[in-house]
Amino acid sequence: MKTIITFLILFISSFGISQTKISGKVVDEKNNPIAGANIYIDGTYDGATSNEIGEFTFSTSEKGNKILVISFLTYETLKTTIEIETYQNKTFKLKESINTLDEVVINAGTFEAGDKAKNTVLKPLDIVTTAGSNGDIVSALQTLPGTQTVGESGRLFVRGGEADETQTYVDGIRVAQPFGSTTQNLPTRGRFSPFLFSGISFSTGGYSAEYGEALSSVLLLNTTDMATENKTDISFMTVGLGVANTQKWKKSSLTFNTAYIDLAPYQVAIPQNVDWNKAFQSLSGEIVYRYELERGLFKLYTAFDASRFDLNQESINSVVKTRVDLKNNNLYVNASYKGNFGSNWQLTTGLSYGLGNNKIGLDNQRIENTEHASHLKLKIKKPISDRIKLSFGADYFITKFDEKYSFITNQTGYNSNILAGYTEADIFFSKKLAMKVGVRAVNNDLLNETSISPRTSLAYKVSKSSQFSVAYGEFEQAPRQDYLKFTSDFKNERASHYILNYQFSKDKRTFRSEIYFKDYNDLVKYDTQIAQYNSNFNNNGFGFAKGLDIFWRDNKSIKNLEYWVSYSYIDTKRDYRNYEAEVTPSFVAKNNFSIVTKYWINDWKSSVGLSYSFNSGRPYDNPNEMSFMNGKTKSYNNVSMSWAYLLSQQKILFISISNVLGTQNVFGYDYANSPDSNGVFQRNEIIPTADRFFFVGFFWTISDNKKDNQLDNL
Amino acid sequence: MTKVITTLVVFLTTVLTVNAQQYEQGMGKAFATWKTGNATEASALFERIASVEKTNWLPNYYVALVNTTEAFNPANAKNATALINKAQTALDAAELISPNNAEILIMQAMINTALIVQDPMTNGMKLSAPTIELYERALKLAPENPRAVFGKADFEIGGAQYWGTDTKPMCEQVAKSIELFAKFKPETEFHPTWGLDRAQETLKNCGK
Numbered sequence: 001m002k003t004i005i006t007f008l009i010l011f012i013s014s015f016g017i018s019q020t021k022i023s024g025k026v027v028d029e030k031n032n033p034i035a036g037a038n039i040y041i042d043g044t045y046d047g048a049t050s051n052e053i054g055e056f057t058f059s060t061s062e063k064g065n066k067i068l069v070i071s072f073l074t075y076e077t078l079k080t081t082i083e084i085e086t087y088q089n090k091t092f093k094l095k096e097s098i099n100t101l102d103e104v105v106i107n108a109g110t111f112e113a114g115d116k117a118k119n120t121v122l123k124p125l126d127i128v129t130t131a132g133s134n135g136d137i138v139s140a141l142q143t144l145p146g147t148q149t150v151g152e153s154g155r156l157f158v159r160g161g162e163a164d165e166t167q168t169y170v171d172g173i174r175v176a177q178p179f180g181s182t183t184q185n186l187p188t189r190g191r192f193s194p195f196l197f198s199g200i201s202f203s204t205g206g207y208s209a210e211y212g213e214a215l216s217s218v219l220l221l222n223t224t225d226m227a228t229e230n231k232t233d234i235s236f237m238t239v240g241l242g243v244a245n246t247q248k249w250k251k252s253s254l255t256f257n258t259a260y261i262d263l264a265p266y267q268v269a270i271p272q273n274v275d276w277n278k279a280f281q282s283l284s285g286e287i288v289y290r291y292e293l294e295r296g297l298f299k300l301y302t303a304f305d306a307s308r309f310d311l312n313q314e315s316i317n318s319v320v321k322t323r324v325d326l327k328n329n330n331l332y333v334n335a336s337y338k339g340n341f342g343s344n345w346q347l348t349t350g351l352s353y354g355l356g357n358n359k360i361g362l363d364n365q366r367i368e369n370t371e372h373a374s375h376l377k378l379k380i381k382k383p384i385s386d387r388i389k390l391s392f393g394a395d396y397f398i399t400k401f402d403e404k405y406s407f408i409t410n411q412t413g414y415n416s417n418i419l420a421g422y423t424e425a426d427i428f429f430s431k432k433l434a435m436k437v438g439v440r441a442v443n444n445d446l447l448n449e450t451s452i453s454p455r456t457s458l459a460y461k462v463s464k465s466s467q468f469s470v471a472y473g474e475f476e477q478a479p480r481q482d483y484l485k486f487t488s489d490f491k492n493e494r495a496s497h498y499i500l501n502y503q504f505s506k507d508k509r510t511f512r513s514e515i516y517f518k519d520y521n522d523l524v525k526y527d528t529q530i531a532q533y534n535s536n537f538n539n540n541g542f543g544f545a546k547g548l549d550i551f552w553r554d555n556k557s558i559k560n561l562e563y564w565v566s567y568s569y570i571d572t573k574r575d576y577r578n579y580e581a582e583v584t585p586s587f588v589a590k591n592n593f594s595i596v597t598k599y600w601i602n603d604w605k606s607s608v609g610l611s612y613s614f615n616s617g618r619p620y621d622n623p624n625e626m627s628f629m630n631g632k633t634k635s636y637n638n639v640s641m642s643w644a645y646l647l648s649q650q651k652i653l654f655i656s657i658s659n660v661l662g663t664q665n666v667f668g669y670d671y672a673n674s675p676d677s678n679g680v681f682q683r684n685e686i687i688p689t690a691d692r693f694f695f696v697g698f699f700w701t702i703s704d705n706k707k708d709n710q711l712d713n714l
Numbered sequence: 715m716t717k718v719i720t721t722l723v724v725f726l727t728t729v730l731t732v733n734a735q736q737y738e739q740g741m742g743k744a745f746a747t748w749k750t751g752n753a754t755e756a757s758a759l760f761e762r763i764a765s766v767e768k769t770n771w772l773p774n775y776y777v778a779l780v781n782t783t784e785a786f787n788p789a790n791a792k793n794a795t796a797l798i799n800k801a802q803t804a805l806d807a808a809e810l811i812s813p814n815n816a817e818i819l820i821m822q823a824m825i826n827t828a829l830i831v832q833d834p835m836t837n838g839m840k841l842s843a844p845t846i847e848l849y850e851r852a853l854k855l856a857p858e859n860p861r862a863v864f865g866k867a868d869f870e871i872g873g874a875q876y877w878g879t880d881t882k883p884m885c886e887q888v889a890k891s892i893e894l895f896a897k898f899k900p901e902t903e904f905h906p907t908w909g910l911d912r913a914q915e916t917l918k919n920c921g922k
Contacts, residue, residue: 038758040765045740047762049755071761073796228843703843 022082023057024090026050026070029430034094037072042079042478060084076386077680085302095430097386106187107502108457108471108514109206111144122188130596131609132640132658134695137189137200138179141219142613142627145549145566146204146514148634149615150461150587152667152686153185155179157587158204159518161216161495164480168219170301171336174397176373177217180282181328183360185667185686186274190600191305191330193257196288198224204549205497205516206471209422209438209455210379212395214493215520216475223288227253231703241264251292258285266694274689275312282307296339296347305330308579316672316684327359336377346381348393355452364408366377369403371481383710392423403485412485412533416478426453428524432461444478446488451476457499465506471499479524482531491539494521508555518545529673530578543574543582563597583629586668589615589636609642609656620668623681637663658693738769741904744776747781753784753807757800758769764807771812772904779908785828791888804871816856816907820865827869845869860898861906864891864913871916888913 009393023253026037033054040047044059060066062084071077075094133140139154142149148157155163170192178564181187181302199222211218227246235242240261247254263279284305306329312321336350354373359366379393395418402413424438435458443450455473462468476492478484496519523541528534547570555562569591575582594613601608615634625631642656659665669683676682715905748756757780764773781801787793802825809818826845829837849866856862867887874881895910 036754036758038761040758040762042765045736045762045766047758049758069765073793073800229847 016210019059020084020087020412021057021059022046022068022084022087023055023090026054026056026072026092026094028075028094029096033091034072034075034280037070037075037094037604039068039070039092040067042067088323094618103328108461108469108499109497109516110201110203111141122429126241129598129607129609129644131611131642131656132613134189134636134656134658134693137192137194137197137219137221140194141202143564143566143570143596143611144202144204145551145592147568148587148589148592149594149613149638149665150686151636151665152185152187153587154182154189156217156219158217159516159547159672160570160574160585161518162480162587165214165216165477166219167211167214167217167477168221170221170334171223171299171338171350172210172220172348172353172379173334173336173350173352173377174213174373174375175332175334175352176375176399177330177332177356180305180330181326181356181358183311183313183324183326185670186311186312186689188518191284191303191332191633192221193259196223196255196257196286196301197221204514205453205518206457206473206499208436209424209440209453209473210391210393211422211423211441212442212453213397213418213477215475215493216518223290223299224255225297225299226290226292227255227702229702234700234702236698238694239263250270252290254287254289256285256287258283270690270692270694272690273687275314276309277312277323277325277655278308278310279307280307293339295341296337297334298337301332301334301336303332304331314684316670316682323361325361329355329357331355344383345442348379348381349377351376358370362410364406366406367403369401372398372400374398387428389426390423391425395420395422401485408533414446414488415482416444416484416488418445418478419443434459442476442492446484447478447490447492449491451492451494465667466502466504467614469499469501469503471497471501483524483526486531486535487537488534489526490537491522493523493539493541495519498522509557510551510553512549512551514549516545516547518548520574523574525576526578528578541574541576541579543572543576545570545572547571559595560600560602562599563595564595565595568592580628584619586618586620586629589618591616605646607644609644610639612639613637618668621671622669622683623671623675631669633666633668636665636667637661638665639663650703652699654695654697654699656693656695658695659688659691662691664691717730737763737770741772753780756780757784760836761804764804768809771808771815771818774804774808774811775821775906777801778808778825779906782821782824782828786831786908794828794832798825798832801812801825801828814855816852816859819848819852819855820859820861823865823869825854858894858897860891860894860913861909863887863894864909864916866915868912868916871920874901885917888917888920892917 012348026034026039028034033052035050035054036053037050038047039050039056041060041062044060044062046058046062048056048058050056065081065083068080068082069077070092072094074097076097078092078094106431130140130143138154141156146159150157153163157163158167168175178190179188180191201220203218205217207218227248229246230248231246233244240259242257242259244255244257249429261280261282263281267276267279282305284307286301286303289300289644308327310323310325313324314321316652332352332354334350334352336348338348340346352375354371355369357472359368362377374397376396377393379390379391384388397418399416402411404411420440420442422438422440424436429435437456440453440455441450442453453474453476457469457471459467459469473496475495478492479490483490498517500513501512501514520543522539523543524539525541526535526537546567550567551564553564570588571590572588572657573582573584592615594611596609596611598607600607615636617635619629620631620633621629622631638658639660640656640658641660643653645653648655665688667686669685672682723918740759744756744759744763747759749819757777760773760776760780764777767773778801781797781804784790785797785801805818805821805825809815812818826841826848830841846866846869849869851864852859852862853866867884871881871884874884891913892910895913898907900907
């Protein structure tokens with residue numbers, strides 16, 4: 001008997017008992033059958049693949065409640081509990097996976113340059129291989145629509161906004177002093193070496209509630225997450241020397257990068273429009289340390305920069321030149337942590353400290369100013385589902401600014417604390433329709449003001465390769481340092497953005513067009529020649545900007561040629577500062593056009609770049625005329641060339657010439673404060689520091705992997 | 715008592731053998747399906763085996779291999795990204811089961827190569843160095859693994875041809891890998907053995 005039982009048990013266990021048939025159908029959201037879906041009972045071999053009409057059938061010996069898994073490549077995996085005994089033929093609907101490339105992207109106002117970004121229009125490489133940009137991130141961004149080329153400044157002017165309406169963030173944390181210090185009409189450049197950043201996102205409006213204290217634009221730079229190998233980069237340039245080294249360990253890596261720039265030898269060789277006593281000299285460097293933790297990544301970014309120059313600046317108001325000498329020391333430290341906790345919560349937090357110190361001499365007078373600026377940030381993100389992502393966070397900005405003069409006893413300055421909180425939701429209604437809604441609340445204790453700024457954007461995909469987006473937002477920013485140091489009796493300046501964007505992107509070709517309207521309110525006005533201690537300030541200024549931005553990029557039509565074309569039309573007027581009326585400010589050209597090309601010549605192992613930019617004339621105020629801001633400069637033209645020659649895999653020779661044709665560009669005019677004996681106000685042209693700029697560099701990479709070079713740094 | 719114990723032992727071994735049999739049958743069927751060219755079905759079969767064999771890295775490894783191989787096929791250009799993603803997810807699962815596994819590192823290098831082929835301008839710059847490093851790590855763990863030797867040499871040949879530098883050292887490595895293929899003994903019949911035909915193909919064109 002026992003043997004029989006044993007036998008039976010063995011028999012049953014080996015061959016199973018009763019088999020249940022499981023069958024059904026798999027369809028997509030439009031009820032079209034899905035062929036090739038994988039259907040199985042989790043933890044068993046029992047399953048099948050759906051046929052041409054989406055149907056499947058298989059047998060199982062399982063009993064009770066089991067999990068049925070249905071997966072297919074581009075769809076969300078469906079897991080559903082079934083009771084085997086009572087299971088009846090069913091139809092299963094799979095949702096298209098949102099995590100695929102062709103989903104809609106909310107991109108009104110934003111240009112992405114990064115390898116992870118889905119709506120990338122530029123690659124990190126492009127930022128730096130653009131002819132004429134000389135490795136300056138900002139000057140490469142000036143080839144994008146929505147920006148103004150303001151040659152005498154070197155900063156970012158976006159859609160009728162002033163340079164200080166753009167805020168820069170590194171790894172989500174503010175950089176208070178993103179540009180080198182300079183004097184009037186002498187262009188500056190960004191402090192950041194493009195080589196440390198893997199992602200750049202440049203928004204010309206309508207950006208997320210995460211970012212504040214910016215009326216026009218935000219520039220988001222993300223440092224590289226992890227170094228890939230140990231290497232050393234050495235650069236010899238006509239303007240200086242540079243060394244960079246990366247060390248990589250199991251969980252951490254360290255990159256340092258330092259450059260010494262001295263323009264003296266260069267300025268001896270090439271005639272200058274500026275009378276230098278001591279050419280621009282700087283020692284700068286950056287250090288990035290990254291440490292991988294169990295569930296996150298810690299990054300420490302430090303940048304220092306010490307620079308000086310000394311020159312005699314011509315002034316229309318005096319026969320003798322004014323001697324200007326400037327010493328600037330800058331330190332920036334940024335520590336951030338990004339990681340996960342709990343179930344899918346994402347935490348980004350960090351703090352930054354920036355110290356900027358300027359010692360300026362104007363003939364015998366001395367001015368010294370110091371700014372301490374900190375930002376504490378906390379951001380939490382939680383995907384509620386694949387379709388809804390919630391984020392919220394807080395910012396705390398602390399700024400302390402002091403300025404001392406040798407010729408006045410009292411000093412000026414201010415302490416400001418800004419506390420801000422925001423919340424935002426990303427909602428994907430489908431693969432075609434997505435929305436972002438957010439709100440930011442800000443309290444500025446110096447201005448004693450609390451304000452609320454709602455922001456929202458919506459994107460709709462009309463076909464596989466094209467989509468529309470709209471964005472609306474309210475933006476606020478405390479008045480600039482130049483005013484706050486005299487009084488804090490201000491309100492925030494404000495702007496509203498309305499943006500409509502259309503993008504078509506297919507097969508390495510991208511077309512993008514955007515129309516926008518911007519409404520400015522509460523801009524600062526004053527009643528003196530320049531803002532000073534006895535000016536009467538108020539917040540009664542206002543203005544608007546509207547325009548069209550067009551961008552076309554094509555990497556496909558011609559083999560080995562990549563190019564992009566930008567065109568911006570802008571109509572803007574504002575009544576602010578000491579303006580007599582609402583007029584177009586002097587930094588705005590109505591028409592901006594640029595084309596950037598890069599051609600790879602295989603036989604020469606060379607990449608040749610050519611770029612051209614054109615601006616129509618910019619307004620200037622001629623006091624000899626009755627009406628205000630009525631003059632217009634001639635148009636601006638600049639053709640630049642660059643040539644990168646790969647001597648070997650790890651040695652590159654790079655040559656670039658800006659303004660090859662030597663066009664005599666005029667940015668504007670400085671008029672005398674008072675008329676001469678004939679009753680005429682005399683003027684000086686504001687022109688570039690040199691007509692052409694030549695750059696020759698030799699870059700050498702030493703690494704284990706012989707394939708590496710610095711091409712992406714140029 | 716003895717009988718009960720015997721019965722239990724027999725029972726348990728039977729269950730285990732049945733499971734092992736199922737595994738062998740399942741893997742056998744999946745390989746046979748793949749051979750007939752039905753990659754979707756083969757991938758589905760490996761996926762189902764993976765759902766049972768939670769401590770075995772091989773089924774997930776093959777999900778990755780099947781989908782990566784498919785991604786290289788120009789006919790699948792439209793779905794390449796989805797295929798690569800699927801391969802990556804499966805390989806991540808395999809690596810959790812078996813960390814520091816040379817075969818998995820080699821597979822990761824293959825996925826990287828597929829990404830480079832997809833978008834050479836963006837991914838070439840970014841992934842070249844990490845890919846070489848993956849092969850080097852694999853070689854450290856298994857110096858005699860023919861796929862690691864061949865994979866690295868094959869990856870380097872592309873660059874060398876472009877620069878006009880000598881491909882001879884790489885070709886020697888390819889030849890060496892062919893010898894290693896002959897000597898290579900997989901742990902079980904289902905452990906990876908692929909690559910010999912590709913190595914022979916590469917050697918045929920080597921130095922030309």
